[in-house]
Amino acid sequence: MAFDVDLFVIGGGSGGVRAARIAASEGGARVALAEESRMGGTCVIRGCVPKKLMVFASAFPGAIEDARAYGWDAQAGDFDWPAFRTRLHAELSRLEGVYRTNLERAGVRIHDARATVVDPHTVRLDDGTEVTAAHILVATGGRPFIPEPWAELRARGLPVLVSDDIFDLAALPKSILIVGGGYIACEFACILAGLGVEVTQIYRGAQILRGFDEEARGHLAEALHDQGIALHVGTDIVTLDPAGDALRAKTTDGRERDFAAVLFATGRLPNTEGLGLTEAGVQLGRRGEVVVDEWSQTAVPSIYAIGDVTDRIALTPVAIREGHAFADTVFRGEARKADHELVASAVFTRPELGSVGLSEEAAREQEPIEVYATSFRAMHSAFAGRSDRVMMKLIVAQESRRVLGCHIIADGAGEMIQLAAIAIKMGATKEDFDRTVAVHPTMAEELVTLRAPVRRS
The missing domain is CATH 3.50.50.60 (FAD/NAD(P)-binding domain)
Known part of the structure; x- marks a missing residue:
């Protein structure tokens, strides 16, 4: 059977866009993509990016207070939300344009429309147009919800x-x-x-x-x-x-x-409602997630799914990795699975929480461990008279000495955990951390100067 395209992607978020671009530009595939809202999906339009910009905005009152403690005659006026919001929306529109341009450069045909699955090889757009595809990739993400009866x-x-x-x-x-x-x-x-x-x-x-x-x-x-x-x-x-x-x-x-x-x-729910997936033979889980195997393939061989819609790890970089692995496997002849082990994450609170690997509780259930931890006032905060404290913690396997988990609460914890994740992903031991010379004076040096365990279990 001759298909209209080799791949039809439903969803223009980070994962779907990556899969479409790689399949088209590096895999030589004829690719179409449909997005019913704005290109960029949750992360770019209503998630990670605007949230992080708001995190930056919200930090300035504390920074101005610190500036006074450091000798600056700094005063905070009122926060102009409409002005910030206008600039925020302009930045999101710019990023949306970048996503769209990158797709077009790769040769992807874009449909600004809602798409639903008709059968294992057919997608229907909301104007009634039907497109046949050798493969269909569902990358529709998730959505927030309000519990009943509210x-x-x-x-x-x-x-x-x-x-x-x-x-x-x-x-x-x-x-x-x-x-x-x-x-x-x-x-x-x-x-x-x-x-x-x-x-x-x-x-x-x-x-x-x-x-x-x-x-x-x-x-x-x-x-x-x-x-x-x-x-x-x-x-x-x-x-x-x-x-x-x-x-x-x-x-x-x-x-x-x-x-x-x-x-x-x-919480958030997978975006599968009304997509026609079950009618096409795709299995959905209890929360409405698309059930896939380790190759992101559904029970229907021609239909795949990646990202939050699969309810595996709901993080943008994970969706991107899954999308890239799918394109490599199906269109570039390089069989590759997305690696879901030891995925680092950051919570952009104030201060931030960075985490990779096992918690103390999970590690203790797995094997005997040692816990190395410290809590202290950072130099910046202490001088400014703030009471907030940094927390750093390493979970170490007693037998293998491998670092099983790292948890940091501090300003910039997201940046620090990214680097710690590299070492932990490589299988670094506590002694590898110990052999690393500290960078002084920094908060992160505490990760390589923790000498004695605070407890064993």
Whole structure:
């Protein structure tokens, strides 16, 4: 059978764009890509990039305070949200243009339309056009959601928000209740508090950032408290009702108060609804994720899926690696699987949390370990009179001496964990760290000067 294209990609996020570009420019494939929203997907348009720019913006009040401690006559005026938002949107449009240009240069045919799967080799655009393809790649990402019954309030036009909404607000709310304890909830708590919003955060679990190292979770929770964020764990919303221009929230711990807005950051769901996947024979998991094998191939041999829609590791660099591996395997004759082991991550709170490898709890269940850890006031903070403390922690296997995990809470932890991840990915031992001469004076030097374990288990 002759197909219209060799590959049809559904979704113009980072993973889908990478797969399309490599398949077309290096694999010689005829490629088409459909995106129903904006090119760049969650990361570029409503995730990593705008969020990180807001992180930068929110840090300036603290930087100005530090400047005064360092002898500068620095004063902070009011934050001009509309001016920042205008510049933010201009930058996102610029990046979207870069993504589109790169696709066009690679020879990818772009459809600004919603695409659904008709059968294992056919895609239908929302104007009714059908395109046949030898292979179909689903890269539709994920979406935030509001749990029932609170979604109904949003439908009525009340200030019930998801993370996508933050970047488009006409004005910042005076106060906000953030529901959730994951990285998105914690990041926006710090961002909005830094921008002058009164922030309350609640989470029904026992501690924020489930899945991360327990000691790091507790350390960061204290840091959020120190920033004036009213963090309450072990609690959830009981009722949420209109109260004039605000929303009145009553929680399971008995608190009741009004907020100008409520942000639900309670997780994300794979974007598979209405795509026609099950009808085409593709298996979906319990949360709606596309079930794939280690080659990102579904139960239908011609249909693949990568990125957040597969609910494996929801990180942009992982989606990019999966997309590249798919294109190499199918179109370049280089069979390659995406490596999901020892993937580093960063939570862009204030301070940041960087993590790679096993938590102390997970490592202890696997084998006998040693824990090397320290907490201290960084030179910059101490001089400025700030009370925040850095935390650094290495998890080491007693028998092999390999470093199984590294966890850092500090300004710039995201930058540090990227470099530590290289060593840990290579199988570095504690003695390899010890043999490395420290760079002084830096925070990171503590990673190579931790001599005695604080505990063994």
